[in-house]
Amino acid sequence: MDYVDDLITTVRAAAGRLRRVSDADAAWRRAPGAWSAKEIVGHLIDSASHNHQRFVRASWQDDLIFSGYDQDAWVSAQAYQQAPWPELLDLWVAYNGHLARVMRATPEPVRLRVHTRHNLDALAWQPVPPDRPTSLDYFMRDYVGHLHHHLRQLDVLCARGSAVRPHPTTRMPAKSALLVIDVQRGLFEGTPRPHEADTVVDRINALTARARTAGVPVVFVQHETLNGPLAHGSDGWQLERRLVVDDRDVRVRKTTPDSFLHTELGDLLAGWGTETLVICGYASEFCVDTTVRRAAASGFPVVLVADAHTTHDKAHASGAEIRAHHNATLPDIVSFGPVIDARRADEVEFGTEERAERPR
Numbered sequence: 001m002d003y004v005d006d007l008i009t010t011v012r013a014a015a016g017r018l019r020r021v022s023d024a025d026a027a028w029r030r031a032p033g034a035w036s037a038k039e040i041v042g043h044l045i046d047s048a049s050h051n052h053q054r055f056v057r058a059s060w061q062d063d064l065i066f067s068g069y070d071q072d073a074w075v076s077a078q079a080y081q082q083a084p085w086p087e088l089l090d091l092w093v094a095y096n097g098h099l100a101r102v103m104r105a106t107p108e109p110v111r112l113r114v115h116t117r118h119n120l121d122a123l124a125w126q127p128v129p130p131d132r133p134t135s136l137d138y139f140m141r142d143y144v145g146h147l148h149h150h151l152r153q154l155d156v157l158c159a160r161g162s163a164v165r166p167h168p169t170t171r172m173p174a175k176s177a178l179l180v181i182d183v184q185r186g187l188f189e190g191t192p193r194p195h196e197a198d199t200v201v202d203r204i205n206a207l208t209a210r211a212r213t214a215g216v217p218v219v220f221v222q223h224e225t226l227n228g229p230l231a232h233g234s235d236g237w238q239l240e241r242r243l244v245v246d247d248r249d250v251r252v253r254k255t256t257p258d259s260f261l262h263t264e265l266g267d268l269l270a271g272w273g274t275e276t277l278v279i280c281g282y283a284s285e286f287c288v289d290t291t292v293r294r295a296a297a298s299g300f301p302v303v304l305v306a307d308a309h310t311t312h313d314k315a316h317a318s319g320a321e322i323r324a325h326h327n328a329t330l331p332d333i334v335s336f337g338p339v340i341d342a343r344r345a346d347e348v349e350f351g352t353e354e355r356a357e358r359p360r
Helices: 002-018 037-057 071-077 085-105 108-112 136-164 197-213 265-272 284-297 319-332
Strands: 170-172 176-181 218-223 250-254 276-282 302-310 340-343 348-350
Touching (some): 002 136, 197 276, 197 348, 218 284, 250 265, 284 302, 284 319
Parallel strands (some): 176 218, 176 276, 302 340
16 A cells, blocks of 8 residues: 555654744744644644544445535634644644554455445545545545645745744845736726725835835736726726826736736846746736736746735625635645745835836
8 A cells, every 4th residue: 555655654754854843933824814834734633533533434334425624613723823833743643653554454345445425526635526436545545645735835834934934024035026916996996896995005005115215116017908997098997096106117008817918027027137026906816816826937936915915805705805815825836936925015125126227
């Protein structure tokens, strides 16, 4: 059973790395509402405990239908954030050691039996459609895959936390640029307005002021359509009235959620020698999300200003919930290579920079 061997060696190796992390760094959260390393390990303990009883029950059940649980509620209710870090690691290692024994003790016919009745579409990390047969062996292997997923998050989080946690502000590295996306009259001045519309504009004004003082380029990106309220040159296309704009600022016109696609943004950043992007604006789940991903995919580390992007309430979630979701999920993307970080506006500072004259 290759995945059981993998589980044992992976947990042992990860525990060795994680024990070198301090209790304070393990409690660091990269964004409001995001899990700390303590809470991720707590979630992995919950995952082990729930799957423990599922794997055992499967020995005498005729199906693979099990109850689920509210992961966030369990993490909160057990106060993992206040638990001593070494104790959490000891419990996690011990529980997975026992779970490995349970996997090995499960008879092969039980593990490999094909089930047509299951709810792994809801429970598995890599879901199985309800009309596709599956097995306990798949569910056990999926458990190990889920564990690997969170350990990758932990490695990035702990490395980042030890570097930035002691500092009350994040000073941007040399050669940064600030992107303000789609803060336009047609999107901000109608009814209803985006979540915290005026407060977000105030935070953006504070960011742009600090950026200009440090000589950091400020780029206002404006979306446009062929007709309608965002038609180029229309009143709705103009920047929001309360935004403070300087003659030194640069404007970029776009027609898609991607601020790079069919625009001069990439060339501007290359000309300035930009190495890091600070991103804020509208809308959290569309143009902000897409531009953050495109920037990281293009090799730029990104600071998403967690409280200076916004969107409208939607039928499925409020603007506040959508913003919180993206603050929590975008920094979890590590496959691009460059780090995506979520920081409050008051945590972002710009260092003074030497640059060539920027185009007006």
